[in-house]
Amino acid sequence: MTYYAARSLTMKKRYLGMQTLSVVGGLTVPRLVNLHYPWIPPVVTVISLMVAACVTLENLFRFREQWRASRSTEQLLRYEKVSFLTRTGPYEVMDDQVAFRQLVTRTEAAIATENATTLKIITAAQHTGEPEPPKVAR
Structure with missing residues (x-):
């Protein structure tokens, strides 16, 4: 849980930082263009490149x-x-050993799902409409 809370906070800061810089820069450029210095x-x-x-x-x-x-x-963990x-x-009527095994199974499934989701997000971002290069037959 600690790892995912920290990762979530890091990604949130990065997202909000990028959005803030984009908005402030986007609003600053039109004002500066009208100045004559x-x-x-x-x-x-520089601001436009940023x-x-x-x-x-x-x-x-x-x-x-x-x-997200x-x-x-x-939150799931x-x-x-x-x-x-x-x-x-789901643990209501289980003894300690069965409940622990169920906890491990469910948390490992949640972690695997998050890993797959993150991989899908990153992979989808890398394939933003660019065609795949043709495969060469050997």
């Missing part, structure tokens, strides 16, 4: 989707822990 063109260029980089990196790494997947897994410790939900 010799230093304006290079500043506008905005483009933020949007591209967000599309590449999908921080929002990773944040990690947060969801952390927390639910499983509380249910196990209080012997409620």
Whole structure:
């Protein structure tokens, strides 16, 4: 749970940071363009490149989707822990040994699902409409 909570927080910070930089940069450029100082063109260029980089990196790494997947897994693991410790939900009528095996099975399934989801998010981001290169027969 600690890992997924920390990962979720990291992805959330990255997502919100990228979005903040994109919005502030996007709002700053039109204002700066209307000013007439010799230093304006290079500043506008740098800010525009920063905005483009933020949007591209967000599309590449999908921080929002990773944040949501990690947060969801952390909440599911927390639910499983509380249910196990209080012997409620799926653990209600089980003895200790059976309940523990069920806890391990369910938490490992949740972790495997999150790993598959993250891989799918990252893989989908890398295949944003670009055609696959032709396979060469050997």
